[in-house]
Amino acid sequence: MTCQTNSLFVLSVIMIYFGHIESNLLLHLQNDIDKLKGDFNSSHSDVADGGPIFIEKLKNWTERNEKRIILSQIVTMYLEMFKSTDNSKPHIKRLSEEFYTLKNSLSDGSKKVQDLMDLANLQMSDLTIQRKAANELFSVLRKLLETSASKRKRSQFEKKCRC
Secondary structure (H helix, E strand, C coil): CCHHHHHHHHHHHHHHHCCCCCHHHHHHHHHHHHHHHHHHCCCCHHHHCCCCCCHHHHHHCCCHHHHHHHHHHHHHHHHHHHHCCCCCCHHHHHHHHHHHHHHHHCHHHHHHHHHHHHHHCCCCCCHHHHHHHHHHHHHHHHHHHHHHHHHHHHHHHHHHHCC
């Protein structure tokens, strides 16, 4: 897949995944995306440098709830990109509106991304944080064991079933 088709592919994945797609709409969006590529001169040689920015990340997120998280973040990033463009152009306005609609259907994913960012920012060297973490350790461990046990049961069932 060329870098030129990455945006349409990502949009298609998002829209198909959430059932917001019609072939006529996708064709219209393809035309809008082609115009956007022209606006950004996306045929420039540096587009291929370093590979795709979103497509590779989508491959690592396999389960439905995981995909909602990464897709919500990708949609947010596209919306950021559209903010820095000329919104008076009809094709940008249509793409932006479509992404706002998609963002609304992914709102729980955005909350989960925020939760991950909050966890990443915790200062685990802070004594108060350590005390709270120690207090919650048994509950967290129980959740981990429950999750692990349910995955084992599902895996064992799949091996026996051979469906």
